[in-house]
Amino acid sequence: MKTTLVWTIQFLLIPALSPLAVGVTRKLKALLQNRQGASPFQPYRDLAKLLRKDEVISRDASWVFRVTPYLLFTLTVAAGASIPLVSTALGNPATGDFLVVVYLLALGTFFLALAGIDTGGAFGGFGSSREMLVAALAEGGLILALLTLALLGRTTDLFALAGGIASLPVTDLAPVILAFVGFFVALLAETGRYPFDNPATHLELTMIHEAMILEYSGKRLALIEWSSANKYLLFTALGANLFFPWGLAGSLALGEIALALTVFLGKALVLCAAVALLESTIAKFRIFRLPDLLFTSFILSIIAIGLIG
């Protein structure tokens, strides 16, 4: 019974809270810019609106265009169920390996890029091309950052890994911190945040993620927006619970789970605030400076691995 309950939480937490994560980030950004901003619950209303709307699909669209939103959503939910959110006592032997999670998400990115070029629009084409540039370069930093943890925790299973990192002595944390910086850069790249992409832009020519999905409307757009939000919260959760796993429940006791949930929300809020602060204080980078930054992420993770004694 308890296991079912915790699994339910594990499954639903990401899709249920992801719009809130996006909304909170937007609200914090607004406040940092002396604006009032919309309610943090606005993304839910936007999704509800889009789900009710009719959609227009180009005559030239193939099955890839039609299927991608569903696939993307499924993949992000599956990935959400594969990472430690509240308790390390759960285990997901099927998809709980960090490589599996990374490539579940990469599969989604791959299909999204295909959908971008599927209709033959000019913007989708260069959106996909830029996304592939960023994704290919971000992958190295991401994998190596997680590999650092895997080497420290001597496992690639994310649930066990979180428990392993939590029990490390403080003196061994230097590589974790370094790997986290590398991971955070990859997070910004993978979730289309500053300084890589501007999620709020209306300028077609500067878009990456938004350019790929310009042709979508209605329900499919809702699913894609929701999936992007899932991905954002998922990365936030990875950062919060793998690099700073303190506060995760070690068992399935309800009291512990409730506490772990609260701690998780707190940690996620801090990461969202960091993203909001970044987006309010720096300008977006020129596209050709992005590889340098991703390379930095890669190097940081390599140094982190080197530091493991």
Place this chain on the structure above:
Amino acid sequence: MDRSAAWDRYLPPKAAISEYGRIAAYELQPGEVVEECRRLYRDLPLKIITAFDERQETGAFRIMYLFGVPRENRFLAPFIRVQEAFPSLTPVIHEASTYERKIKTFFGLIPEGHPDPRSIILHENWPAGLFPLRKDFPGDSRPAEAAGEFPFRRIGGEGVYEIPVGPVHAGIIEPGHFRFSVAGEEILFLEPRLGYSHRGCEKLFETLAPADRLRLAERISGDSSYSHSLAFCLALEELGGTRPGEQAGFLRVLFSELERIANHLGDIGAIMTDAGFNFGGAQGARLRETVMRMNDALTGSRFLRGVNRIGGGISRQIPAETARLIDGELRGLLAEFTAVMAVADNSHSLLNRLEHTGTLAAQTARDHGVIGVAGKAVGFSADARVDYPYAAYGTLVPEVVTETGGDVLARFTVRVREVRNSLDLARRALGGLSAADDPVAPEAGALAPNAYALGIVEGWRGDIVYLAATDARGKISRVDVRDPSFLNWTALSYAAVGNVVPDFPLINKSFNLSYAGNDL
């Protein structure tokens, strides 16, 4: 009016001059015009080239070339009379290109020797052989829809592809089509295609009732409503021989500067937004709004519409108390603006985006006759407020701001410095207002017949030129409107070439040209 020393210096010795206020017009044979314009262009800025359909009166079209004598506020206007074709100046004076293309499109006169005589503004759906600014074209008719294809310039080569953008955009902006030729992310060539907001304004000036013409001028380019209407008023006041009073002069300076401040603040914010510096973007929008509210409090119109009167009268007096209040607000605005710019100046990531982006070479700018903010950013010190003083700019002389970089940063900095200067000018104008004691504006007089007059105003983008002409009965027979965008659009592509596609919106924003003002 005295014969100006400026005229004597530049006029050809044997020319038969017709004087129209500040303009000295003299006829040339079509064969002489290229050489004469080339001679004048060596020292003087070309302000406008335009045509007049005078076939009913003289049996010919008149093409007039207007050169300004800066600081002396005089103009030289050689003109030719032609039937079907005229010699193109473009091979020797490149900036004549778009003027001549416009004459070809709207009057059906062929610029002989023009290297690129494609039509502008009117599109393929406009029937061939129909020229809307000819007098025999009825302005209220709706021509049949034609079809055709516009020959864009093509760039070939391996891996080169075209990106068509617009005229419908993802944001709420004016319509314009941009055809990029791109290799990877680098822009090899860019051709803007405009004309989507063509409304037939120049024809409307000929047909509308006199009272409606001023309202039309206010709507040529919405963000420059005041400057456009002022330029039109200046032209008509010159035709009517009216001299606006001292108070009108100060008011006109005040409103002109408020318009400049509001738009510059909006642009400064928008440039920061487009560079992805969100804090600055939000602050720019906020500061602009405070000025729009001042406009509203002063005149009842956020865009200063319905404020100008031909003759210099105003729709509403400004009570001394309101003037004091606005003065305080302007002072507060300067403090807030300084605080915001201190944050922006400290952002390396912002400066990195602005610097060396969209650089316009000074020579390219000179060849295309670039004016206004974009011109000042390459070091041109042309400014109609100083070169051809109007309103109270004779006493409230502005400092002309120039930069040398020619990049987005230079255009950004020109705006920042102009905001500071304009705040000062606006406050001085407010001060002058209370001392001026001629509240009664003269009535606009009857217009001189068979005359030409010019209104030239430094709008926030650059100088706005109105050239108005009257017929034998003293009725307006033609108004040519030259928004600064008409010239600066031609140089935008050159600033974009060599940059990456994602930087184009930023470059475009740093020019922030008017589509409606160009399309008319």
